[in-house]
Amino acid sequence: MSETTEVRxxxxxxxxWTCPAPLRNQPRVVMGHGGGxxxxxxxxxxxFLPAFGGPDLAGTVDxxxxxxxxxxxxxxxxxxxVRPLFFPGGSIGDLAVNGTVNDLAMSGARPAYLSCGxxxxxxxxxxxxxxxxEALGAAARTAGVEVVTGxxxxxxxxxGDGIFINTSGIGLIPHGVDLRPQRVxxxxxxxxxxxVGVHGVAIMSVREGLEFGVEIESDCAxxxxxxxxxxxxxxxxxxxxxxxxxxxxAALNEIASASGTGVVVQERAVPVPAxxxxxxxxxxxxxxxxxxxxxxxxxxxxEHADAVLAAMRAHPLGRxxxxxxxxxxxxxxxxxxxxxxxxxxxxxxxxxxxxxxxC
Amino acid sequence: xxxxxxxxxxxxxxxxxxxxxxTVTRPWALMEVCGGQTHTIIRHGxxxxxxxxxxxxxxxxxxxxxTPLEVIDKALAIASRPGVIFCSFGDMLRVPGTDRDLFQxxxxxxxVRVVYSPLDALRVAQQNPDREVVFFGIGFETTAxxxxxxxxxxxxxxxxxxxxxxxxxxxxxxxxxxxxxxSCRVQAFLAAGHVCSxxxxxxxxxxxxxxxxxxxxxxxxxxxxLEGVRRTVLQLxxxxxxxxxxxPRAVRPEGNPAARAMLADVxxxxxxxxxxxxxIPDSGWRLSPRYREYDAEHRFSxxxxxxxxxAACRSxxxxxxxxxxxxxxxxxxxxxxxxxxxxxxxxxxxxxxxxYLYRRLDLTPAAASDSLEGSAVV
Numbered sequence: 001m002s003e004t005t006e007v008r009x010x011x012x013x014x015x016x017w018t019c020p021a022p023l024r025n026q027p028r029v030v031m032g033h034g035g036g037x038x039x040x041x042x043x044x045x046x047x048f049l050p051a052f053g054g055p056d057l058a059g060t061v062d063x064x065x066x067x068x069x070x071x072x073x074x075x076x077x078x079x080x081x082v083r084p085l086f087f088p089g090g091s092i093g094d095l096a097v098n099g100t101v102n103d104l105a106m107s108g109a110r111p112a113y114l115s116c117g118x119x120x121x122x123x124x125x126x127x128x129x130x131x132x133x134e135a136l137g138a139a140a141r142t143a144g145v146e147v148v149t150g151x152x153x154x155x156x157x158x159x160g161d162g163i164f165i166n167t168s169g170i171g172l173i174p175h176g177v178d179l180r181p182q183r184v185x186x187x188x189x190x191x192x193x194x195x196v197g198v199h200g201v202a203i204m205s206v207r208e209g210l211e212f213g214v215e216i217e218s219d220c221a222x223x224x225x226x227x228x229x230x231x232x233x234x235x236x237x238x239x240x241x242x243x244x245x246x247x248x249x250a251a252l253n254e255i256a257s258a259s260g261t262g263v264v265v266q267e268r269a270v271p272v273p274a275x276x277x278x279x280x281x282x283x284x285x286x287x288x289x290x291x292x293x294x295x296x297x298x299x300x301x302x303e304h305a306d307a308v309l310a311a312m313r314a315h316p317l318g319r320x321x322x323x324x325x326x327x328x329x330x331x332x333x334x335x336x337x338x339x340x341x342x343x344x345x346x347x348x349x350x351x352x353x354x355x356x357x358x359c
Numbered sequence: 360x361x362x363x364x365x366x367x368x369x370x371x372x373x374x375x376x377x378x379x380x381x382t383v384t385r386p387w388a389l390m391e392v393c394g395g396q397t398h399t400i401i402r403h404g405x406x407x408x409x410x411x412x413x414x415x416x417x418x419x420x421x422x423x424x425x426t427p428l429e430v431i432d433k434a435l436a437i438a439s440r441p442g443v444i445f446c447s448f449g450d451m452l453r454v455p456g457t458d459r460d461l462f463q464x465x466x467x468x469x470x471v472r473v474v475y476s477p478l479d480a481l482r483v484a485q486q487n488p489d490r491e492v493v494f495f496g497i498g499f500e501t502t503a504x505x506x507x508x509x510x511x512x513x514x515x516x517x518x519x520x521x522x523x524x525x526x527x528x529x530x531x532x533x534x535x536x537x538x539x540x541x542s543c544r545v546q547a548f549l550a551a552g553h554v555c556s557x558x559x560x561x562x563x564x565x566x567x568x569x570x571x572x573x574x575x576x577x578x579x580x581x582x583x584x585l586e587g588v589r590r591t592v593l594q595l596x597x598x599x600x601x602x603x604x605x606x607p608r609a610v611r612p613e614g615n616p617a618a619r620a621m622l623a624d625v626x627x628x629x630x631x632x633x634x635x636x637x638x639i640p641d642s643g644w645r646l647s648p649r650y651r652e653y654d655a656e657h658r659f660s661x662x663x664x665x666x667x668x669x670a671a672c673r674s675x676x677x678x679x680x681x682x683x684x685x686x687x688x689x690x691x692x693x694x695x696x697x698x699x700x701x702x703x704x705x706x707x708x709x710x711x712x713x714x715y716l717y718r719r720l721d722l723t724p725a726a727a728s729d730s731l732e733g734s735a736v737v
Contacts, residue, residue, distance in 0.1 A: 028466040038697070208475055268369075283475075284450075334719075341372045341581055343404010345717035351697055 036245025037350035062103035074109035077168040089217030093135030100169040102242040105224040109171030116150040121160035143222035176235045181258035183238040188327040189305035194320040197276040200290035221294030238299040249288040252335045253349040263335040265325035366580030375585040383412045393551035394421030394708025401713040417710035422498040424709040425633040430526040431456040433661045446480035447495040449473045477509045484521035496523045501553040504618035507625035510653045524655040531562040532642035538570040549577040549587045552606035559614025563602040578606040674703040684714035
């Protein structure tokens with residue numbers, strides 16, 4: 001360090017201590033721009049939206065709600081670049097269907113049709129492409145959607161990662177359903193449909209060759225049926241989110257920010273499987289920030305919370321649903337956790353990628 | 360492994376807190392040395408639950424934060440070279456050098472890879488014999504032995520294309536330097552349990568005696584921290600100053616002899632500059648002359664680096680307990696984890712980052728809404 005002078009006596013010169021330089025905006029895309037956190041949001045807000053010149057909210061919600069010919073359509077698109085292509089509990093084919101189906105379902109829509117674009121890297125074995133395509137087809141049948149249009153491109157070897165997939169989807173939003181974070185009011189009850197962090201840890205375990213003692217399977221699943229069961233109790237759900245990249249923390253922060261309410265989470269009420277908790281403890285990660293692919297978080301008016309929770313628990317994908325917190329007037333736009341010991345902490349929007357800690 | 364729930368049990372925590380409350384009669388300032396402990400304390404709100412008389416000062420024990428800027432700049436220069444695969448633990452990728460970080464090097468085409476074990480980097484070297492593979496060996500006594508092992512194995516297996524960029528630091532000289540500081544307010548230390556699991560407790564009695572401070576070896580789960588605080592306060596109240604091991608499930612007095620032997624073979628003690636602090640004599644390790652050929656600094660002879668620290672921030676005062684992170688005027692405004700002005704805002708184990716992530720809101724328990732336990736929906 002250039003300015004420091006060696007203190008041979010061993011005493012610290014506190015007044016001479018200096019600090020590192022700030023790191024401002026990156027001139028290039030870094031991985032954090034795709035992490036689903038603050039950097040992703042800034043990229044959309046400051047680069048894409050001004051360039052597109054579309055409506056203010058375009059690109060800031062998982063699915064757009066559109067009026068077309070008297071019908072209310074939900075329209076969504078998502079790209080899938082997961083590595084490895086096959087992992088415990090699913091594959092990129094399952095994700096490509098369920099990711100888009102769930103984005104549609106979070107707007108209350110019944111997903112109907114998907115498009116499917118494959119970008120294949122030169123050299124990938126056709127048997128692998130076939131397995132992915134078959135998994136995608138099976139997932140579509142399970143989710144009750146049809147793949148009705150598609151496209152295939154091939155890039156030179158070294159210019160892709162085997163297989164990339166983009167799916168877009170449309171669905172019909174039932175009359176009377178209006179799911180938006182702006183509808184959240186203090187007093188709303190926050191419910192999560194099951195254990196969090198499972199998908200992210202499953203992917204990490206195979207991607208990095210980490211062994212956590214037990215095999216953790218991804219929770220990848222289509223949630224439209226669960227949403228339908230919830231809407232059958234009351235159309236007056238306020239907002240739903242599937243906490244994928246950035247995990248529960250990102251989803252709650254997005255809702256708090258867009259609704260202008262605060263959110264309080266009881267940390268001990270958040271269901272975290274022991275295997276996920278242990279894996280996160282080893283890696284220095286927080287389960288609240290780890291991705292899910294078959295879970296939703298719901299903000300429900302207090303008077304309907306019991307009935308909605310019961311309906312969720314009666315559905316196979318909501319058996320372990322739990323109330324984890326509530327919307328509050330205090331600290332608008334901010335998510336706060338009550339810790340198991342009785343303290344409080346802020347649950348911040350993740351910045352970019354979650355990084356394993358050194359020790 | 361069922362430890363996590365057991366070591367976060369609220370009833371046991373309450374009991375320990377009650378004991379601490381009934382023991383303490385006057386103000387005491389304790390320093391937790393390790394950033395992992397700082398993270399636990401803030402994440403679980405332990406500092407809010409302790410009686411007002413017990414002040415926790417957050418020490419300089421975050422290896423990511425204290426890695427010198429010059430070394431970071433060397434890492435960036437080496438990682439930018441064609442033909443190099445640069446391997447690092449994940450949280451080093453975001454640490455800013457003079458003008459960029461390893462994420463940016465990667466976005467510019469550098470081959471920067473996150474590994475979970477230093478031996479993974481050695482495997483990368485075996486799989487890429489035509490490339491130079493460099494591992495960024497940073498951290499305290501905890502991470503030093505496995506990093507030393509990579510070099511030991513590289514020699515044993517004859518892997519010539521592997522080298523280590525070393526910036527290891529040692530805890531006891533840092534404690535010594537803190538206690539010598541004229542502005543020091545620290546009256547006791549929670550020693551870092553994982554460091555002691557390697558080094559044992561033999562380096563601490565001399566410090567405890569010389570500066571008349573209790574040193575309690577402490578673990579990382581909430582109950583570990585509370586037990587460490589309880590034992591420390593007990594000693595302070597009795598006027599004692601001994602080394603006590605409150606983390607016996609991981610720490611033996613002799614530490615881990617095999618790991619210590621590995622350190623003695625591969626490394627030698629050296630003066631080390633700590634980012635944000637300055638040079639502390641004998642506070643680091645570098646590769647010993649026997650292994651100099653595996654030293655990345657030597658191999659790549661990185662020169663001509665213009666390392667520039669900006670105007671000083673106040674992290675030095677934070678590390679001394681003279682200032683709480685949120686009392687700094689830059690906190691949360693010009694200085695955030697996204698744009699860190701100081702070492703302590705870089706890693707989530709840094710005190711400022713922990714405060715920013717978890718404590719931006721001065722909540723009273725009431726403001727945080729009453730517990731949902733009374734709610735009809737739970």
